[in-house]
Amino acid sequence: MSSPYTIQVLSIFTEYFESPLATSITGKAIEKGLFAVEPVDIRAFATDKHKTTDDVPFGGGAGMVMKPEPLVAALEFAHARQPDALRILLTPQGEPFHQALARELSQAPGLILVCGRYEGVDERVIDGWIDREISIGDYVLTGGEPAALILIDAITRLLPGVLGNVCSIDEESFSKPSLEYPHYTRPREFRGRSVPDVLLSGNHKLIADWRRAQSEKRTRERRPDLLDNHRDSND
Numbered sequence: 179m180s181s182p183y184t185i186q187v188l189s190i191f192t193e194y195f196e197s198p199l200a201t202s203i204t205g206k207a208i209e210k211g212l213f214a215v216e217p218v219d220i221r222a223f224a225t226d227k228h229k230t231t232d233d234v235p236f237g238g239g240a241g242m243v244m245k246p247e248p249l250v251a252a253l254e255f256a257h258a259r260q261p262d263a264l265r266i267l268l269t270p271q272g273e274p275f276h277q278a279l280a281r282e283l284s285q286a287p288g289l290i291l292v293c294g295r296y297e298g299v300d301e302r303v304i305d306g307w308i309d310r311e312i313s314i315g316d317y318v319l320t321g322g323e324p325a326a327l328i329l330i331d332a333i334t335r336l337l338p339g340v341l342g343n344v345c346s347i348d349e350e351s352f353s354k355p356s357l358e359y360p361h362y363t364r365p366r367e368f369r370g371r372s373v374p375d376v377l378l379s380g381n382h383k384l385i386a387d388w389r390r391a392q393s394e395k396r397t398r399e400r401r402p403d404l405l406d407n408h409r410d411s412n413d
């Protein structure tokens with residue numbers, strides 16, 4: 179069997195990933211060998227007695243900067259194991275993460291995700307050893323670890339066999355970006371609130387039309403930017 183889609187994650191807190199990756203769909207898919215996540219401890223590449231990974235910024239200012247030596251040693255270790263993998267730094271300065279990028283990265287030959295900490299990473303590391311910088315949103319986290327988890331989740335659910343329900347991914351890939359229609363399950367009546375009649379009608383065409391209309395209405399009301407962006411990308 180060829181080796182599965184592999185993601186190496188470089189971090190100074192590799193234990194951060196243990197529980198989320200062992201849980202639910204992700205945990206089962208890893209167990210089945212559908213993909214692999216391999217944490218790489220950056221601190222293990224520090225050579226001084228205290229295993230230092232940060233230092234004060236040249237030019238002064240608040241906060242600390244990730245030192246180049248241990249981080250580059252960790253990157254070289256990961257790159258030697260997976261020479262074709264894309265090296266990605268998680269940072270608020272990166273390009274915004276979205277569904278189309280998740281799809282693109284799910285087709286890469288593998289990933290090396292670098293979780294920054296402190297104020298940031300020495301720029302020379304980015305210049306020499308990073309292919310792409312990605313942000314998960316316009317807010318600042320204490321480190322790249324939660325962002326790496328989000329990428330891992332969004333990307334690996336697109337890999338063959340992970341979700342089981344191929345149909346739901348096909349719908350996402352070929353339809354324009356839009357919000358989901360409302361979902362309901364049993365009971366029909368819950369604390370005085372009932373399920374819309376159309377969903378109980380058994381008329382598949384009516385149900386599909388209702389869902390499409392609900393999806394469009396929600397998108398228009400809550401995320402009109404998605405409709406604008408789609409129009410832009412097709413112009």
Ligand code: ADE
Nearest residue numbers: 268269270313314319325
């Ligand atoms: N590290 C800190 N904040 C981040 C963000 N918003 N996206 C990606 N990595 C980050």
